[in-house]
Amino acid sequence: MTGERRARGSLAILIGGAVLGIAAVVVYWFASHEEEAWVSWNSLHAVMLAAMGVAAGVAIGSSAEVRRWTTWESILTAVLGGVIGILFWLWGLFWELLEFIKAGIPGYGYAVRDLFYGLWFLAAIMVPYIVRRPGAALSAEMVGAIISSLLGQQWGLTVLISGLAQGGLAEVVFALRGYKHYDWLTLMAASAGAALGSWIVDYAFWYNTLRVDIVILMLIARFISAAVLSGWLGKALSDALAATGVLDNTALGRARIGG
Amino acid sequence: MEGLLNYYAADSFIHRLNPTLKLAGIMALMVAVTMAFDPWTPLAFFLLGLFMLKVLARVPVRQFIRPLLLFVVLGALGFISANAFFYTPLPGRPVTILWQAGGVRIILEGIRVGISLTLRMLAIVTLSILFVSTTDPTDFVLSLIQQARFPFRLGYGILVAYRFLPLWRTELEIIRAAHRIRGAGERPTLRGRWEQLQRYAVPLLASAIRKSERVAIAMDSKAFGALPQRTYYRDVHVRPMDWAFLAGCVLAAAAIVWGMAQLGLLEGYGVVPEA
Numbered sequence: 001m002t003g004e005r006r007a008r009g010s011l012a013i014l015i016g017g018a019v020l021g022i023a024a025v026v027v028y029w030f031a032s033h034e035e036e037a038w039v040s041w042n043s044l045h046a047v048m049l050a051a052m053g054v055a056a057g058v059a060i061g062s063s064a065e066v067r068r069w070t071t072w073e074s075i076l077t078a079v080l081g082g083v084i085g086i087l088f089w090l091w092g093l094f095w096e097l098l099e100f101i102k103a104g105i106p107g108y109g110y111a112v113r114d115l116f117y118g119l120w121f122l123a124a125i126m127v128p129y130i131v132r133r134p135g136a137a138l139s140a141e142m143v144g145a146i147i148s149s150l151l152g153q154q155w156g157l158t159v160l161i162s163g164l165a166q167g168g169l170a171e172v173v174f175a176l177r178g179y180k181h182y183d184w185l186t187l188m189a190a191s192a193g194a195a196l197g198s199w200i201v202d203y204a205f206w207y208n209t210l211r212v213d214i215v216i217l218m219l220i221a222r223f224i225s226a227a228v229l230s231g232w233l234g235k236a237l238s239d240a241l242a243a244t245g246v247l248d249n250t251a252l253g254r255a256r257i258g259g
Numbered sequence: 260m261e262g263l264l265n266y267y268a269a270d271s272f273i274h275r276l277n278p279t280l281k282l283a284g285i286m287a288l289m290v291a292v293t294m295a296f297d298p299w300t301p302l303a304f305f306l307l308g309l310f311m312l313k314v315l316a317r318v319p320v321r322q323f324i325r326p327l328l329l330f331v332v333l334g335a336l337g338f339i340s341a342n343a344f345f346y347t348p349l350p351g352r353p354v355t356i357l358w359q360a361g362g363v364r365i366i367l368e369g370i371r372v373g374i375s376l377t378l379r380m381l382a383i384v385t386l387s388i389l390f391v392s393t394t395d396p397t398d399f400v401l402s403l404i405q406q407a408r409f410p411f412r413l414g415y416g417i418l419v420a421y422r423f424l425p426l427w428r429t430e431l432e433i434i435r436a437a438h439r440i441r442g443a444g445e446r447p448t449l450r451g452r453w454e455q456l457q458r459y460a461v462p463l464l465a466s467a468i469r470k471s472e473r474v475a476i477a478m479d480s481k482a483f484g485a486l487p488q489r490t491y492y493r494d495v496h497v498r499p500m501d502w503a504f505l506a507g508c509v510l511a512a513a514a515i516v517w518g519m520a521q522l523g524l525l526e527g528y529g530v531v532p533e534a
Contacts, residue, residue, distance in 0.1 A: 071483055079420045079468070082420025206376065209296065
């Protein structure tokens, strides 16, 4: 992939995200400042709407980019996303064991449990690290979400919205780095982006009645978890796979061979 | 692969709906239910979902009772306990403290909200079961491509991934056998399982990658996506009925919220406690 196409891809995705993110907040501002406004301005709502707008804009930008992928890149993204989707689903069952542990701690159990949350961003880190194409993070995370929701998760179809927010905010990080750098810094920042996306959606759907300090602790726990269970694990797994030679015909494999 | 939910092949009003518009309608109901904090509104949405599942889609109870019960028990434990301890009151509302010791207190309103959240989860799970059990996954992906402008390359990739799902279990068995025959045993302890996970993950993913490379080569050799115009082996259509369903879902959500407000059961709908 040439540098020019990479630059165009990152531009399309960043502009899409910025436009829809700003548009969401502007529409909300006007709606809440009407004469007879039926909604009142709420900063948390504004942040959530902005994040969802960014994710939606990134999705539109990405879908234009995905059309330019080769068949191999798209099948690889989907199959890896699908296998990780099974892992997401199994992790959802494991998560329910943590529910008992959490209920047993009359304290900060919610935040403690979120230390295990990070695995759900694995697709958004591992696949772009291997495929290195604009749109890979969002695509893989969405495939994982679709497959795990079809297998039946306790959060139902809301995981599709989570997938969009997690993949979308991770994608923003890869786009900001111009799809050129896949170093530790990028992977860690992308997993933090995905963690933020997950937190925003979960807050909206499940946690908006909890005390603010607990919710902030949950966000911090997710940052830590994301760094380990998707940032570090995603890179380690990809590098181990690349060492077997099966990824020689991917961007990661070529980067290893060609330097 | 047997998931917790599965497609239930049948012919009904809900089965015949266009998957994308069905998803949009169900999503509208889900978003509407998340803004409620009283127990009655999610209960109404849950009953609506159950009605659609049982009467309109004619899905037998045995098909959905197991996942429903599982998620209800687990969800109830989590949400009720969490909110009893860590509830944020809505602005300007008093809280009733049931029990207090040091920094830990149990709040009556929190338990109430916990029940509301459990019912919210019930409603969301029921609506999700409605979608998954009445939608053929292949039609779902084809509809995403044809109606939602989902990139077709990725869409076909998802179909491949979905087709491969049952294969991974067989593949895992082969890898385990290969490890055992070389004397690498398995231990049932937690630590043993963790080691096995590490040992099996790379070969399993490597085989998935090899398979997808072969599929991609086969697709390319048949000129997949080579020409600008696309044809599909199955066309998924949008009929007026699909739009009617979407409109019906939005109206039903509005009617429930309005009705609850009339009955005086609605509390703080759409209000999020300010940080």
